Amino acid sequence: MTSATATRPPKTTSERIRIALRLGAKQIGMDEDAYRQFLARHGARPGRDGDHPSTTTMTEAQLAAALDELRDKGFAPVKPYRPRSRAQAIRTGAASGAQIELIGQIWRAMHEAGVVRDGSTSALRAWCKTTSRRHSPDKKGYDAPELMPAEVAQQVIEALKRWARRTGVQWQQED
Template sequence: MAADPKNTRYAKLRIAQKQMGLDEDAYRDRLERETGKRSAKEMTVAELDKVLTGFKRDGFRPAPPRTGKATSSRPEVRKVFALWGELAPSLRSGGSRESLRAFVKRMVGVDDPNFLSGAQAGVVIEALKAWGKRA
């Protein structure tokens, strides 16, 4: 089931309100100025988009969409993420990022794969390869 397109816009409006430092009255005044309505719940998707466009014009910068892919500039860390992704279907956790962090912490005492040294990454990679052979 797809997410309601309005819900994502409501969330973006609240993020814009916070990012731009608008109190509730200023926020509602802004909604009314753009659409004639003081409540986002009364607006159509097109009206919500109009308000968001106005916020962007005045400086609101939404965060870029997350791809869900773990990235790193370091090839050994990308290898850790890739091996973990291959194991994900066989894991009870589903291969969550938190479970990878816990695994790395148990293996080499580092809280996040992005902070692995080359040698530590090698240890984790070899452990993941061995796990993959057993799975």
């Protein structure tokens, strides 16, 4: 991927497919040599450096065929996270921004009090996933507070409040 595609959103279909190919190869565990051989099988020729096959030398049809093969091998593209608006949250029953913020506030207060060792967002997400398992339909939990339904977010808030009370942590809801 060039620095131009890293700093701005892709504009063309070919650019989007190139990015998806790179992500797909990484997702299914292809190393660099296997990736280059894979591209060569789909018609890639050496690029500007002349060293190895490059997606920039492929037509859109060749890129699409390569992407189809990656999908057959197990690549599943993931949509990027886009925050919900308040109206969408209400309409879909998703956790509100206030609930998500409250989860973060209680977590930070517990971290500042020394109850939670790791106050990072990734630690909060891991805790939320574990805590929300019993409330999710597939029993796998929700990866982030933003992805929880409102009822599950409320259960997570109550669990955090109980934990804070048990450990004597005082927190105040910020406005």
